[in-house]
Every structure is written in C-alpha cells, then in structure tokens.
Amino acid sequence: MSSYRGLGVQLRPAKPARPAGVAFFAGLGVLGSLAGLLLAIAQIWLLMRVSVEPSRLFGLCALGLVAALLALWINWGFWELLKWAWWANLLLTLCGAALCGLALSQASALGNALGRALPQLAARANPGAIAVFGIIALLAYHLVVAAYIVSAHAAFGVGTPDERPLWEKAQRR
Numbered sequence: 001m002s003s004y005r006g007l008g009v010q011l012r013p014a015k016p017a018r019p020a021g022v023a024f025f026a027g028l029g030v031l032g033s034l035a036g037l038l039l040a041i042a043q044i045w046l047l048m049r050v051s052v053e054p055s056r057l058f059g060l061c062a063l064g065l066v067a068a069l070l071a072l073w074i075n076w077g078f079w080e081l082l083k084w085a086w087w088a089n090l091l092l093t094l095c096g097a098a099l100c101g102l103a104l105s106q107a108s109a110l111g112n113a114l115g116r117a118l119p120q121l122a123a124r125a126n127p128g129a130i131a132v133f134g135i136i137a138l139l140a141y142h143l144v145v146a147a148y149i150v151s152a153h154a155a156f157g158v159g160t161p162d163e164r165p166l167w168e169k170a171q172r173r
Contacts, residue, residue, distance in 0.1 A: 018081060019155050021148050029075030029089070036068035086149065086156035093146045100139035107132045 043061045074092055077085030103110065111128030114121070121127060153159050 018079075019152055022078065022081065022152055022155060025145055025148060026075050026079035029078065030072060033068050033072035033075055036064065037072065040065035040068055081156055083156050083158060086153065086158050090146065090149045093142050093149060097139060097142035097146065100135055100142060103135050104132070104139070107135060110135075 040061055044058065044065065047055070047058050047061060071092060074085055074088040078089045108128055108131075111126070111131040114131055115127035116122075118127070121130070
C-alpha cells in the first residue's frame, strides 16, 4: 500500500469541486425550504388551536409541509452534486416558475388579501402593485435558476460520457 502512495496514485478518486453557483442556489433552496417548512408547521399549529376537525385548509397546509420537505431533500441532493438532484431541481424550478405564472393571473386577489392582512401597508402603498412586483421578482429568480441549472449540467455528470472504470461506477459519488 505504501508503495502506491509513493507513486502518486490516488486510492480514491478526488471529488469534483462544487461550483459557486451550485452552492449559492442550493443554499438559498435549503433556506427557502426551511422557511416553508416553518410556515407550514406554524399554520398547522394555528389551525389545530382553532379546531381539530380536518378541513380543506388543513389539507393544503399538510400538502405545503410535504412539498417543503421534498424541496429540502432535493436541494440537499443538489448541494451534494447528485445526478438525480439536477433533474429534480430543474423540475422543481420549472414548477415554481409555472406557479408564479399562475399567481400572476391572480395578482389582484393576492393584492386584496395583502391589503386586508396589512392595513397599514394599504394606507401607504398599492398592495396589488406590491404583489405583482413580488411575483415578477420570484418568476425572474426561477428563470435565472433554471438557466443556471441547465448550464451547470457538467458538474452533475448530466449529458457527459462517464469514462470512469467499471469498478468506480459501482460506488456512490
């Protein structure tokens, strides 16, 4: 064994360096997932204080909790440069962009709800314009992330030939 090290032969293949953009977007994704998880848990807790009976709102909050956990898992895999996480994060980002497009069609209703929830904001600014600006900013973020994910495919080994020997392919990255 020691003679191999003297020749400079690596016993384990070196892990590829994580690109800075992957680290940035994966970190933002993990933080956003944790925030969504906390919001879903808080909403479920508030609903359980009012009534124990199942309702449509409780089901939506439970669905939000599951979606936040799934997004956390996908973003953690994205941080670890796993191949399946590249595909899953691309799908998650495109779904987020589609939801932003759907929310943009409901911007006036969201602005009205924002104005009712924060009356002091409605007195100073137009809540509908704030809702539209926020939705457009989220849509732009999702499109930038999708463009970056597509450009960073080589770091995940997507679309590139795997020229490792067979004994290295069997091991996890």
